[in-house]
Amino acid sequence: MLHVEINGAAPSIADLHRVAVVNYGHFTSMQVRGRRVRGLDLHLRRLEDASKELFLATPGADRIRSLLGQALAQVAGDVSARIAVFAGSGDLSVPTADVDLAVMVSLTDPVPETPQTPWRVRSIPYVRDSAHLKHTATMGLTGARRAAKSQGFDDALFTGPDGLVIEGSIWNLGLWDGETVTWPQAPKLPGITEQLLTSGLHRIGVPTRPRPVVVQDLARYQSAFASYSWCPAQPLASVDDISFANRSEVFTLLGKAWDSVRWETV
Structure with a gap:
Protein backbone atom coordinates (compact mmCIF):
# COMPACT_ATOMS: atom_id res chain seq x y z
CA MET A 1 0.00 0.00 0.00
CA ASP A 109 2.06 -0.79 5.10
CA PRO A 110 2.55 -1.02 8.88
CA VAL A 111 5.70 -2.58 10.26
CA PRO A 112 5.33 -5.02 13.18
CA GLU A 113 7.28 -4.03 16.29
CA THR A 114 8.39 -7.63 16.85
CA PRO A 115 12.22 -7.80 16.98
CA GLN A 116 14.08 -9.66 14.27
CA THR A 117 16.87 -12.16 14.84
CA PRO A 118 19.64 -10.28 16.71
CA TRP A 119 21.69 -8.16 14.33
CA ARG A 120 25.40 -8.37 13.67
CA VAL A 121 26.62 -4.79 13.29
CA ARG A 122 29.80 -3.30 11.89
CA SER A 123 31.26 -0.03 13.22
CA ILE A 124 32.01 2.45 10.45
CA PRO A 125 33.59 5.92 10.79
CA TYR A 126 30.91 8.34 9.64
CA VAL A 127 29.23 11.48 11.00
CA ARG A 128 26.02 12.71 9.40
CA ASP A 129 25.80 16.36 8.37
CA SER A 130 23.70 18.30 10.90
CA ALA A 131 23.42 15.11 12.89
CA HIS A 132 20.77 16.50 15.24
CA LEU A 133 18.32 16.75 12.31
CA LYS A 134 16.35 13.97 10.63
CA HIS A 135 17.05 15.43 7.20
CA THR A 136 16.65 14.02 3.72
CA ALA A 137 20.37 13.96 2.83
CA THR A 138 20.81 10.23 3.36
CA MET A 139 23.43 9.26 0.76
CA GLY A 140 26.20 8.89 3.34
CA LEU A 141 24.27 6.72 5.76
CA THR A 142 22.87 4.59 2.95
CA GLY A 143 26.38 4.06 1.59
CA ALA A 144 27.67 3.05 5.02
CA ARG A 145 24.79 0.65 5.49
CA ARG A 146 25.42 -0.91 2.07
CA ALA A 147 29.11 -1.28 2.90
CA ALA A 148 28.29 -3.11 6.13
CA LYS A 149 25.80 -5.42 4.44
CA SER A 150 28.23 -6.19 1.61
CA GLN A 151 30.56 -7.63 4.27
CA GLY A 152 27.87 -9.85 5.75
CA PHE A 153 26.66 -7.59 8.55
CA ASP A 154 23.07 -6.56 9.17
CA ASP A 155 23.69 -2.84 9.64
CA ALA A 156 26.21 -0.11 10.44
CA LEU A 157 27.04 1.69 13.68
CA PHE A 158 28.62 5.10 13.14
CA THR A 159 31.68 6.31 15.03
CA GLY A 160 33.27 9.75 15.10
CA PRO A 161 36.87 10.85 14.50
CA ASP A 162 37.35 10.84 18.28
CA GLY A 163 36.34 7.18 18.38
CA LEU A 164 33.02 7.85 20.08
CA VAL A 165 30.03 5.68 19.22
CA ILE A 166 27.37 7.93 17.68
CA GLU A 167 24.29 6.18 16.29
CA GLY A 168 23.18 3.45 13.92
CA SER A 169 22.18 4.07 10.34
CA ILE A 170 18.54 4.78 11.19
CA TRP A 171 18.53 3.93 14.90
CA ASN A 172 19.89 4.86 18.30
CA LEU A 173 21.99 2.45 20.35
CA GLY A 174 20.97 1.40 23.84
CA LEU A 175 23.28 -0.49 26.22
CA TRP A 176 22.49 -2.47 29.37
CA ASP A 177 24.97 -3.20 32.18
CA GLY A 178 22.59 -5.08 34.46
CA GLU A 179 21.28 -1.98 36.25
CA THR A 180 21.17 1.01 33.89
CA VAL A 181 20.37 1.72 30.24
CA THR A 182 23.11 3.86 28.70
CA TRP A 183 22.55 5.95 25.58
CA PRO A 184 25.90 6.83 23.93
CA GLN A 185 26.48 10.57 24.11
CA ALA A 186 27.69 12.17 20.88
CA PRO A 187 26.43 14.55 18.17
CA LYS A 188 23.48 12.49 16.93
CA LEU A 189 19.77 12.51 16.18
CA PRO A 190 17.81 12.48 19.45
CA GLY A 191 15.50 9.64 18.42
CA ILE A 192 11.88 9.90 19.43
CA THR A 193 11.74 6.21 20.29
CA GLU A 194 14.80 6.72 22.52
CA GLN A 195 13.07 9.65 24.22
CA LEU A 196 9.86 7.68 24.76
CA LEU A 197 11.72 4.64 26.07
CA THR A 198 13.70 6.83 28.46
CA SER A 199 10.49 8.30 29.88
CA GLY A 200 8.93 4.83 30.13
CA LEU A 201 11.97 3.37 31.88
CA HIS A 202 11.90 6.18 34.43
CA ARG A 203 8.22 5.47 35.08
CA ILE A 204 8.99 1.87 35.99
CA GLY A 205 12.03 2.77 38.05
CA VAL A 206 14.85 1.83 35.67
CA PRO A 207 17.68 4.40 35.53
CA THR A 208 19.07 5.69 32.24
CA ARG A 209 22.01 7.93 31.42
CA PRO A 210 23.72 9.59 28.47
CA ARG A 211 27.42 8.79 28.48
CA PRO A 212 30.33 8.98 26.01
CA VAL A 213 31.15 5.47 24.77
CA VAL A 214 33.95 4.27 22.51
CA VAL A 215 33.74 0.99 20.64
CA GLN A 216 36.10 -0.78 23.04
CA ASP A 217 33.77 0.15 25.93
CA LEU A 218 30.99 -1.94 24.41
CA ALA A 219 32.55 -5.12 25.83
CA ARG A 220 31.56 -3.91 29.33
CA TYR A 221 27.84 -4.22 28.57
CA GLN A 222 25.69 -7.34 28.86
CA SER A 223 23.16 -6.40 26.18
CA ALA A 224 22.74 -3.96 23.33
CA PHE A 225 19.77 -2.96 21.23
CA ALA A 226 18.77 -0.70 18.35
CA SER A 227 15.89 1.67 19.03
CA TYR A 228 13.92 3.22 16.16
CA SER A 229 10.42 3.78 14.82
CA TRP A 230 10.08 0.22 13.51
CA CYS A 231 11.10 -1.49 16.75
CA PRO A 232 11.76 0.03 20.17
CA ALA A 233 14.31 -2.63 21.16
CA GLN A 234 15.90 -4.67 18.37
CA PRO A 235 18.60 -6.90 19.98
CA LEU A 236 22.17 -6.71 18.69
CA ALA A 237 24.17 -9.94 18.63
CA SER A 238 27.46 -8.14 18.17
CA VAL A 239 29.34 -5.03 17.13
CA ASP A 240 32.45 -6.03 15.18
CA ASP A 241 33.96 -8.84 17.30
CA ILE A 242 32.23 -7.81 20.53
CA SER A 243 29.29 -10.09 21.37
CA PHE A 244 26.37 -9.48 23.71
CA ALA A 245 24.57 -11.95 25.95
CA ASN A 246 21.19 -10.24 25.34
CA ARG A 247 19.85 -11.08 28.77
CA SER A 248 16.08 -11.45 28.71
CA GLU A 249 15.46 -9.27 31.75
CA VAL A 250 16.39 -6.03 29.97
CA PHE A 251 14.09 -6.76 27.04
CA THR A 252 11.28 -7.53 29.48
CA LEU A 253 11.91 -4.14 31.12
CA LEU A 254 12.10 -2.38 27.76
CA GLY A 255 8.82 -3.98 26.71
CA LYS A 256 7.17 -2.86 29.95
CA ALA A 257 8.51 0.67 29.50
CA TRP A 258 7.30 0.81 25.91
CA ASP A 259 3.85 -0.44 26.86
CA SER A 260 3.60 2.44 29.35
CA VAL A 261 3.98 5.09 26.64
CA ARG A 262 0.77 7.00 26.02
CA TRP A 263 -0.94 6.83 22.64
CA GLU A 264 -2.15 10.09 21.07
CA THR A 265 -5.05 10.28 18.63
CA VAL A 266 -4.45 12.08 15.34
Whole structure:
Protein backbone atom coordinates (compact mmCIF):
# COMPACT_ATOMS: atom_id res chain seq x y z
CA MET A 1 0.00 0.00 0.00
CA LEU A 2 1.22 3.48 -0.88
CA HIS A 3 -0.70 6.72 -0.43
CA VAL A 4 0.99 10.10 -0.91
CA GLU A 5 -0.38 13.60 -0.47
CA ILE A 6 1.37 16.97 -0.70
CA ASN A 7 -0.41 19.80 1.06
CA GLY A 8 -3.49 17.62 1.29
CA ALA A 9 -3.77 16.78 -2.41
CA ALA A 10 -2.50 14.20 -4.85
CA PRO A 11 1.01 15.30 -5.89
CA SER A 12 1.55 16.76 -9.34
CA ILE A 13 4.51 15.87 -11.54
CA ALA A 14 5.98 19.28 -10.70
CA ASP A 15 5.65 18.53 -6.96
CA LEU A 16 7.40 15.18 -7.31
CA HIS A 17 10.11 16.67 -9.49
CA ARG A 18 10.83 19.27 -6.81
CA VAL A 19 11.09 16.57 -4.14
CA ALA A 20 13.34 14.45 -6.35
CA VAL A 21 15.86 17.09 -7.41
CA VAL A 22 16.04 19.43 -4.41
CA ASN A 23 17.66 17.46 -1.59
CA TYR A 24 16.96 19.94 1.19
CA GLY A 25 14.33 19.11 3.74
CA HIS A 26 13.52 17.00 6.75
CA PHE A 27 11.05 14.37 7.92
CA THR A 28 9.81 12.18 10.73
CA SER A 29 8.53 8.59 10.67
CA MET A 30 6.00 6.86 12.90
CA GLN A 31 3.78 3.84 13.26
CA VAL A 32 0.05 4.56 13.31
CA ARG A 33 -2.33 2.12 14.95
CA GLY A 34 -6.04 2.91 14.78
CA ARG A 35 -5.22 6.59 14.09
CA ARG A 36 -3.11 6.68 17.24
CA VAL A 37 0.60 7.45 17.51
CA ARG A 38 3.08 7.15 20.36
CA GLY A 39 4.87 10.46 20.89
CA LEU A 40 2.87 12.46 18.35
CA ASP A 41 3.67 15.69 20.17
CA LEU A 42 7.40 14.92 19.89
CA HIS A 43 7.10 14.23 16.16
CA LEU A 44 5.30 17.53 15.61
CA ARG A 45 7.87 19.41 17.69
CA ARG A 46 10.68 17.79 15.69
CA LEU A 47 9.12 19.03 12.44
CA GLU A 48 8.55 22.52 13.85
CA ASP A 49 12.09 22.89 15.20
CA ALA A 50 13.77 21.55 12.05
CA SER A 51 11.65 23.80 9.83
CA LYS A 52 12.68 26.87 11.80
CA GLU A 53 16.34 25.88 11.53
CA LEU A 54 16.36 24.97 7.84
CA PHE A 55 13.80 27.42 6.46
CA LEU A 56 13.39 30.14 9.11
CA ALA A 57 9.69 29.34 8.93
CA THR A 58 7.30 26.58 9.90
CA PRO A 59 4.17 25.06 8.38
CA GLY A 60 2.60 24.94 11.86
CA ALA A 61 1.98 21.94 14.07
CA ASP A 62 -1.80 22.21 13.75
CA ARG A 63 -1.56 22.18 9.97
CA ILE A 64 0.76 19.18 9.95
CA ARG A 65 -1.53 17.28 12.28
CA SER A 66 -4.54 18.12 10.11
CA LEU A 67 -2.78 16.97 6.93
CA LEU A 68 -1.80 13.69 8.58
CA GLY A 69 -5.38 13.15 9.72
CA GLN A 70 -6.71 13.91 6.25
CA ALA A 71 -4.35 11.39 4.65
CA LEU A 72 -5.23 8.73 7.22
CA ALA A 73 -8.92 9.19 6.42
CA GLN A 74 -8.20 7.98 2.87
CA VAL A 75 -6.88 4.55 3.88
CA ALA A 76 -8.11 1.69 6.02
CA GLY A 77 -6.26 0.01 8.86
CA ASP A 78 -2.86 0.56 10.44
CA VAL A 79 -0.03 2.24 8.55
CA SER A 80 3.54 3.46 8.64
CA ALA A 81 3.58 7.24 8.16
CA ARG A 82 6.32 9.57 7.03
CA ILE A 83 5.83 13.33 7.13
CA ALA A 84 8.34 15.44 5.19
CA VAL A 85 8.71 19.21 4.97
CA PHE A 86 10.38 20.79 1.96
CA ALA A 87 10.39 24.02 -0.02
CA GLY A 88 7.61 23.75 -2.57
CA SER A 89 8.87 26.90 -4.25
CA GLY A 90 11.56 29.52 -3.81
CA ASP A 91 15.30 29.75 -4.50
CA LEU A 92 17.07 27.87 -1.74
CA SER A 93 20.45 29.25 -2.83
CA VAL A 94 19.33 32.61 -1.44
CA PRO A 95 19.02 32.32 2.36
CA THR A 96 16.77 35.38 2.64
CA ALA A 97 14.38 34.32 -0.13
CA ASP A 98 10.82 33.48 0.85
CA VAL A 99 9.94 29.82 0.45
CA ASP A 100 6.56 28.17 0.31
CA LEU A 101 6.81 25.22 2.68
CA ALA A 102 5.14 22.02 1.52
CA VAL A 103 4.15 19.05 3.68
CA MET A 104 4.24 15.58 2.16
CA VAL A 105 2.48 12.73 3.96
CA SER A 106 3.36 9.22 2.80
CA LEU A 107 1.50 6.18 4.10
CA THR A 108 2.74 2.63 3.60
CA ASP A 109 2.06 -0.79 5.10
CA PRO A 110 2.55 -1.02 8.88
CA VAL A 111 5.70 -2.58 10.26
CA PRO A 112 5.33 -5.02 13.18
CA GLU A 113 7.28 -4.03 16.29
CA THR A 114 8.39 -7.63 16.85
CA PRO A 115 12.22 -7.80 16.98
CA GLN A 116 14.08 -9.66 14.27
CA THR A 117 16.87 -12.16 14.84
CA PRO A 118 19.64 -10.28 16.71
CA TRP A 119 21.69 -8.16 14.33
CA ARG A 120 25.40 -8.37 13.67
CA VAL A 121 26.62 -4.79 13.29
CA ARG A 122 29.80 -3.30 11.89
CA SER A 123 31.26 -0.03 13.22
CA ILE A 124 32.01 2.45 10.45
CA PRO A 125 33.59 5.92 10.79
CA TYR A 126 30.91 8.34 9.64
CA VAL A 127 29.23 11.48 11.00
CA ARG A 128 26.02 12.71 9.40
CA ASP A 129 25.80 16.36 8.37
CA SER A 130 23.70 18.30 10.90
CA ALA A 131 23.42 15.11 12.89
CA HIS A 132 20.77 16.50 15.24
CA LEU A 133 18.32 16.75 12.31
CA LYS A 134 16.35 13.97 10.63
CA HIS A 135 17.05 15.43 7.20
CA THR A 136 16.65 14.02 3.72
CA ALA A 137 20.37 13.96 2.83
CA THR A 138 20.81 10.23 3.36
CA MET A 139 23.43 9.26 0.76
CA GLY A 140 26.20 8.89 3.34
CA LEU A 141 24.27 6.72 5.76
CA THR A 142 22.87 4.59 2.95
CA GLY A 143 26.38 4.06 1.59
CA ALA A 144 27.67 3.05 5.02
CA ARG A 145 24.79 0.65 5.49
CA ARG A 146 25.42 -0.91 2.07
CA ALA A 147 29.11 -1.28 2.90
CA ALA A 148 28.29 -3.11 6.13
CA LYS A 149 25.80 -5.42 4.44
CA SER A 150 28.23 -6.19 1.61
CA GLN A 151 30.56 -7.63 4.27
CA GLY A 152 27.87 -9.85 5.75
CA PHE A 153 26.66 -7.59 8.55
CA ASP A 154 23.07 -6.56 9.17
CA ASP A 155 23.69 -2.84 9.64
CA ALA A 156 26.21 -0.11 10.44
CA LEU A 157 27.04 1.69 13.68
CA PHE A 158 28.62 5.10 13.14
CA THR A 159 31.68 6.31 15.03
CA GLY A 160 33.27 9.75 15.10
CA PRO A 161 36.87 10.85 14.50
CA ASP A 162 37.35 10.84 18.28
CA GLY A 163 36.34 7.18 18.38
CA LEU A 164 33.02 7.85 20.08
CA VAL A 165 30.03 5.68 19.22
CA ILE A 166 27.37 7.93 17.68
CA GLU A 167 24.29 6.18 16.29
CA GLY A 168 23.18 3.45 13.92
CA SER A 169 22.18 4.07 10.34
CA ILE A 170 18.54 4.78 11.19
CA TRP A 171 18.53 3.93 14.90
CA ASN A 172 19.89 4.86 18.30
CA LEU A 173 21.99 2.45 20.35
CA GLY A 174 20.97 1.40 23.84
CA LEU A 175 23.28 -0.49 26.22
CA TRP A 176 22.49 -2.47 29.37
CA ASP A 177 24.97 -3.20 32.18
CA GLY A 178 22.59 -5.08 34.46
CA GLU A 179 21.28 -1.98 36.25
CA THR A 180 21.17 1.01 33.89
CA VAL A 181 20.37 1.72 30.24
CA THR A 182 23.11 3.86 28.70
CA TRP A 183 22.55 5.95 25.58
CA PRO A 184 25.90 6.83 23.93
CA GLN A 185 26.48 10.57 24.11
CA ALA A 186 27.69 12.17 20.88
CA PRO A 187 26.43 14.55 18.17
CA LYS A 188 23.48 12.49 16.93
CA LEU A 189 19.77 12.51 16.18
CA PRO A 190 17.81 12.48 19.45
CA GLY A 191 15.50 9.64 18.42
CA ILE A 192 11.88 9.90 19.43
CA THR A 193 11.74 6.21 20.29
CA GLU A 194 14.80 6.72 22.52
CA GLN A 195 13.07 9.65 24.22
CA LEU A 196 9.86 7.68 24.76
CA LEU A 197 11.72 4.64 26.07
CA THR A 198 13.70 6.83 28.46
CA SER A 199 10.49 8.30 29.88
CA GLY A 200 8.93 4.83 30.13
CA LEU A 201 11.97 3.37 31.88
CA HIS A 202 11.90 6.18 34.43
CA ARG A 203 8.22 5.47 35.08
CA ILE A 204 8.99 1.87 35.99
CA GLY A 205 12.03 2.77 38.05
CA VAL A 206 14.85 1.83 35.67
CA PRO A 207 17.68 4.40 35.53
CA THR A 208 19.07 5.69 32.24
CA ARG A 209 22.01 7.93 31.42
CA PRO A 210 23.72 9.59 28.47
CA ARG A 211 27.42 8.79 28.48
CA PRO A 212 30.33 8.98 26.01
CA VAL A 213 31.15 5.47 24.77
CA VAL A 214 33.95 4.27 22.51
CA VAL A 215 33.74 0.99 20.64
CA GLN A 216 36.10 -0.78 23.04
CA ASP A 217 33.77 0.15 25.93
CA LEU A 218 30.99 -1.94 24.41
CA ALA A 219 32.55 -5.12 25.83
CA ARG A 220 31.56 -3.91 29.33
CA TYR A 221 27.84 -4.22 28.57
CA GLN A 222 25.69 -7.34 28.86
CA SER A 223 23.16 -6.40 26.18
CA ALA A 224 22.74 -3.96 23.33
CA PHE A 225 19.77 -2.96 21.23
CA ALA A 226 18.77 -0.70 18.35
CA SER A 227 15.89 1.67 19.03
CA TYR A 228 13.92 3.22 16.16
CA SER A 229 10.42 3.78 14.82
CA TRP A 230 10.08 0.22 13.51
CA CYS A 231 11.10 -1.49 16.75
CA PRO A 232 11.76 0.03 20.17
CA ALA A 233 14.31 -2.63 21.16
CA GLN A 234 15.90 -4.67 18.37
CA PRO A 235 18.60 -6.90 19.98
CA LEU A 236 22.17 -6.71 18.69
CA ALA A 237 24.17 -9.94 18.63
CA SER A 238 27.46 -8.14 18.17
CA VAL A 239 29.34 -5.03 17.13
CA ASP A 240 32.45 -6.03 15.18
CA ASP A 241 33.96 -8.84 17.30
CA ILE A 242 32.23 -7.81 20.53
CA SER A 243 29.29 -10.09 21.37
CA PHE A 244 26.37 -9.48 23.71
CA ALA A 245 24.57 -11.95 25.95
CA ASN A 246 21.19 -10.24 25.34
CA ARG A 247 19.85 -11.08 28.77
CA SER A 248 16.08 -11.45 28.71
CA GLU A 249 15.46 -9.27 31.75
CA VAL A 250 16.39 -6.03 29.97
CA PHE A 251 14.09 -6.76 27.04
CA THR A 252 11.28 -7.53 29.48
CA LEU A 253 11.91 -4.14 31.12
CA LEU A 254 12.10 -2.38 27.76
CA GLY A 255 8.82 -3.98 26.71
CA LYS A 256 7.17 -2.86 29.95
CA ALA A 257 8.51 0.67 29.50
CA TRP A 258 7.30 0.81 25.91
CA ASP A 259 3.85 -0.44 26.86
CA SER A 260 3.60 2.44 29.35
CA VAL A 261 3.98 5.09 26.64
CA ARG A 262 0.77 7.00 26.02
CA TRP A 263 -0.94 6.83 22.64
CA GLU A 264 -2.15 10.09 21.07
CA THR A 265 -5.05 10.28 18.63
CA VAL A 266 -4.45 12.08 15.34
